Amino acid sequence: MARIVDDDQRMFMTGNEVLAWAALAAGAEIMYGYPITPQNEIMHYWTRLAPRFERGFLQTEDELSAGFTTLGGVMAGKRAFSATSGPGDILMQEPICMAEMMRIPAVWIIQQRGAPSTATVIYGQQETRLACFGGNGEGHRVVYSTSSHQELFDYLIKAFNTAWSYRFPTILLGDGYQGKMREAVTLYNPEDHGVKLVPTEPFVGRPGVPGVDRAPAHYRNTFNIEEEIYEIVHAREEEFEALTPQIVEFESGYLDEAEMILIGHGIVSRAIKEAVKLLQNKGVKVGYFRPVTLRPFPVEELRKAVEKVPAVMVFESALGQLLSMVKEAVGGLPVKIEAFLRPGVGICTDEAAEQVQEYLRKSSMVH
Amino acid sequence: MGEVFLGEYGAGKSEVSAGRAILLAGRGLPVTVADLDLTDPVFRISQAAEKLAAYGVKVIGWPERYPPGMGEAGNVLFPGLLGIGWLSGEIIIDVGYGTESHRLLNLIPGLAALNPLFYFVINCRQPLTATVPGIIEAARRVPGIHGFVNNTHLGKDTDLDLIKSGAEKIEEASAATGIPYIATASFKPLAAEMEQTDYKWHEIWPLYGLVHGSFPIK
């Protein structure tokens, strides 16, 4: 694969452009896509750059087709990906399901927008549940939720490697703010940073005549009887659980002696981290926990973090999607769960800090 | 007089347009900014309309909380823009990005009457304009550029050396293309520092960070 930059380059750009460059750096060979805001510029930049780096592009008739052509590309042995948002994300769920069932290492970028339905093109975190559990199954997929341009770059490269290492469909979950805002980022060639690209291999079309030189490849997603699917789902779950410690990622800080832990993912985690620093400077004992992988969810790590804490507060630009994951994860622990839920709207540092202080003030009055 | 700001996506056209408008308004000139960035409902100069008003600068474009694309996009042309060719005073036009974006100016019928100057804004910390050949190639896509504006920066990690590294490339691209290097733009404190040096910045245009404030994150 051609190097995309001579050496590490510090750049200032939008998140969608970062993703186009990250896909190049990750050795992505072909993108399949359909226009939708706020991810359009990934495609615009990919179509500008692809000929220069000898990569492919196909604009399909819709997202169902974009998703399934991506599966075709991957089964041909190519590092293939697609990008979408909102209503397009809904349509992508059918191909993502097929990828879950058949362990197809396809990669999706999802830039969330307001929901439900067409809603707004600007921002939201209301596709969290969809990204994790959007199919008619148990959500056997990996979902990385990023929070900065550097992470967009790093984690897209990682997403391809995760997909091809473990053969679970992999999603990079961003949002419209991350796609459109500008900030500094370091572009690099993965090999310069000791990141090796996991090699790909074709599912079909290998050398030799099937049935003569080699066994034919037969892939299916359909089964006859209840027991068969029961076995398959269990086996899948066991494998997913066994891989969880290798895949799961989280970030936390100031957990010791915290009176409250702030929880958020994606771009909201930036606001809560800043809020925690702000409050710590005022002498308020608070910490933060941010799941980086939403699938698998860092259940053990979160339980450990909140074990000795009286309360947590979940922040999200959705109406309780992360909240329900947190509730499920900490089930049985004596921690009080508060939430600041803002569907389709961003959360600022000051707001987050204010919510926490307000809660702590009230709860100290109760004591 | 008209001044048109063109450049790569995210080069800082809107921010530079705002800075330029304030600079001209500060000289006592009547200044109007036209928002011809049809790409996004966000990150557009119209969002800075209120702040610019404080400097006496008028903005023509969709009002901030009235993105016309109804949840799908922001690319519907504000009809008021059609009349800017007949306005008096200094008219600054902030043109959006995209394939053939300079041709967006075709949408403004009386533009020629403004005798506009076309400025090409360059941030050498964008991958496509990070090298001299890159700058030349980007500028070649836009016919009739009158001048380069150096807006090389890395957000809060910007310093004079970084701006200088951009200036050197732009000087070179300027020599190769014959397009003059007109000005260097930077946030106000850095612009003030630049004033203290005798480096050849050409004109120095201070920027105020008016356009980025729309997202609730740092």
Added chain:
Amino acid sequence: MENKTSGSATSESKTGFTTRTVVTPNEAMPKVWRRETKPHRFCPGCGHPIILKALAQAVEELDIQGRTVFGCDIGCSLLAWDFFNLDSIQTHHGRTTPVIAGLKRARPDLIGVAYMGDGGGYAIGSQHLLNAAMRNDRVTVILCNNTVYAMTGGQMAPTTLPTQKTETTPYGRDPAMTGEPTLGPELMAAIGRKGAYAARGTVANYRQLVKFTKKALENQLADRGFSFLEVLSTCPTNWRTTPRQTWDFVEDDMTRVYKVGEFLKPEDEK
């Protein structure tokens, strides 16, 4: 200054030009247009409102305002969600045909109009269009061909002309890679059943456009079959064209690929 807004007097203005004030803008508007939502939100020079004006005129002339339901897609057509004094449904991208087809099955007395862009109709909604035509659903589909995905900022549409530059064909559309432009009415004529109607009009010929629109509605009124009308339209914003270039593009460039006329009439043998 005196502001003369009605009457048909000819007056000599101070500049020496002879101006003829005919009617107020309000009076010029079809009654089916909803005045409260005017001025509309389309760009200056956009073809959508011309198509919608023809539709309003046809609805008025056929006197079916009380029973027409207007469906619009996601695309710039959605800017028409409150455009008419008609019950209106803004659906999902590409899904207007099935919503209106479903409505018609449930309430055959209503007149269902599905309005969409070329992306909505020929790309994401193409299966619905084909199947509605094949079932001979008694609905009227009106599709605005502006050669781009306008609302999302000018990407390639199935109708983009060869060599035309768009955001996803920055070096020009190459038919070897992306296929030739979709010919909708020709396709509908080929698969259409007896009683169906398929035509292509243009915003550059308004009277013909009204005529085609009326026929597409009358066909539904007469319960004969599926009706399909594509309209060549303008998008100066994404074409980045001057008014003259805009008209040249729609009248010359587009009609070289897209022939205007009727391709299937209800009375045709099938």
